[in-house]
Amino acid sequence: MSSECNHNCEGCSGSASCIEKNGGIPKDPFNPKSSVKKVIAVVSGKGGVGKSLITSLSAIAANRMGYTVGILDADITGPSIPRIFGIQNKAQGTEDGMLPQETENGIRIMSVNLILENESDPVAWRGPILSSVVRQFWNEVIWGDLDFLFIDMPPGTSDVMLTTFQSIPVDYSIMVTSPQELVSMIVGKAVNMANQMDVPILGLVENMSYIVCPDCGKKIPIFGESRLNQVCSEYGILPLGSIPMLNELASLTDKGSLEEINLESGFLDPIASALKKLI
Numbered sequence: 001m002s003s004e005c006n007h008n009c010e011g012c013s014g015s016a017s018c019i020e021k022n023g024g025i026p027k028d029p030f031n032p033k034s035s036v037k038k039v040i041a042v043v044s045g046k047g048g049v050g051k052s053l054i055t056s057l058s059a060i061a062a063n064r065m066g067y068t069v070g071i072l073d074a075d076i077t078g079p080s081i082p083r084i085f086g087i088q089n090k091a092q093g094t095e096d097g098m099l100p101q102e103t104e105n106g107i108r109i110m111s112v113n114l115i116l117e118n119e120s121d122p123v124a125w126r127g128p129i130l131s132s133v134v135r136q137f138w139n140e141v142i143w144g145d146l147d148f149l150f151i152d153m154p155p156g157t158s159d160v161m162l163t164t165f166q167s168i169p170v171d172y173s174i175m176v177t178s179p180q181e182l183v184s185m186i187v188g189k190a191v192n193m194a195n196q197m198d199v200p201i202l203g204l205v206e207n208m209s210y211i212v213c214p215d216c217g218k219k220i221p222i223f224g225e226s227r228l229n230q231v232c233s234e235y236g237i238l239p240l241g242s243i244p245m246l247n248e249l250a251s252l253t254d255k256g257s258l259e260e261i262n263l264e265s266g267f268l269d270p271i272a273s274a275l276k277k278l279i
Contacts, residue, residue, distance in 0.1 A: 027169045028135055031097045034143040036070075038278050039169060040150050040202065043194070044176040045186035047155030050207035052080045054176050054243070055152040056258055059107050061272045064263070067147035067279065070100060072137050073111035074164060075154040076130045082113045086256025091115055097142045105259050110141045130154075131163035138168050147279055161190075165197040172202040172278070174240065174271075177231060179209060179223040184231045191235045201237045202274055204228065209242035219244070241270035 030036060042055040055071060063069045073081040082088070085103040091114040092099045098115075100108040112133060143149065151170070154160050164170065173194045177187045187204070194201055206228040210219040222245075232239045244267060252258045 028139045028167045030139055031142050033096055034141070034146070036143060036146045036149045038148050038171045040148060040275075041074075041153050041164060041170045041173045041199070042150060042176060043153040043161065043173050043190045044155060044183075045189040046183060047078075049176050049178045049183055050243070051075075051155070051176050052084060052152050053249070053253065054174065054205050054207060055150050056081065056084050057243070057261070057268055058174065058271050058275070059148070059150050060105075060259055060261065061263065061268045062148050062275050063105055063107050063259075065272060065276065067275075068106070068145060070108035070110075070143050070146045070149045072134075072141075072149060072151045073109065073113075074134045074137070074151050074160060076112050076133055076160065078154065079111045079113045081109055081152055082111050083256055084253050084258050085109060087114070089114075094142070097140045098136075099142055103259060107259075108143060108146070110137050128159070131159050131167075134160055134164055135167050148275065161193065162197075165194070165199055170199050172200050174202050175204045175237065176207055177204060177228075178207050179221060179226055184227050187231065188235065191237065201235075202278075203238035203240035203270070204232050204235075205240045205271065206242045208245050211245045238274070239270070240274060241267060243267055 040058070042051050042058065044051050052073075052075065059069045059071050071081050073079045082101070085107065087101045087103065087109060089101055091101060091110060098110065100110040101114055102108050151164060151168070153164065173190075175187055175190060175194075177184050191201060206226060208223055209226055209228070210221045212219055226242055228239050228242055248261065249258075252261055
């Protein structure tokens with residue numbers, strides 16, 4: 001996919017080459033009333049490492065830089081994005097498509113929890129249906145004009161990730177890991193899958209990297225020493241920084257007020273810098 005791709009294969013002279021690289025599968029068109037400059041999937045090889053948090057923080061960082069931003073919550077069976085941003089209103093539909101909800105600062109969000117009657121209702125759907133819903137969130141939602149659309153991926157490398165990479169024109173992926181050796185090894189599966197699907201990797205974020213002692217300010221690596229640089233070197237990808245475990249992060253997430261997070265400490269600077277280079 002060309003760096004100048006507008007995510008619309010119709011009339012594009014390079015579409016045949018893209019389809020060939022994609023195993024003969026054409027990318028889904030987006031809603032005619034949508035225009036998205038860069039699509040970024042946030043992925044990992046397993047659950048519990050904080051993909052939704054990193055997705056949300058990346059969107060907030062981009063939003064504070066003045067970019068128009070959306071989040072597609074592709075974790076259909078474990079959606080958490082609406083709760084993180086305190087969104088309770090349901091998505092609305094028109095003849096032209098579905099309308100995403102917006103956060104207080106204008107981040108546009110679509111999630112299965114915005115169409116379920118109750119957010120606690122289980123989503124007991126089989127893989128093909130899950131994949132179909134993700135595709136609908138791409139081509140039936142009126143995203144409007146976006147600089148960045150972040151996709152919060154489900155854990156692992158199963159149906160939904162395969163469908164997303166094949167059907168949606170993902171420009172880059174952000175990999176998420178934590179310091180444990182086992183988790184870092186599993187992330188390798190996601191890195192290899194992204195490479196196989198010809199999706200460039202923007203970089204790797206290490207979440208839950210350390211806590212800060214409230215008395216002396218010392219960084220304490222409670223899950224072991226950071227392996228960020230080691231893993232990045234092993235897979236030839238860019239380190240995008242280490243995210244600490246902060247009481248503020250947990251508290252604001254629980255309250256649905258993550259947009260109030262103070263980013264002056266700079267732990268998101270590497271992500272913000274990488275995003276800025278894409279537009």
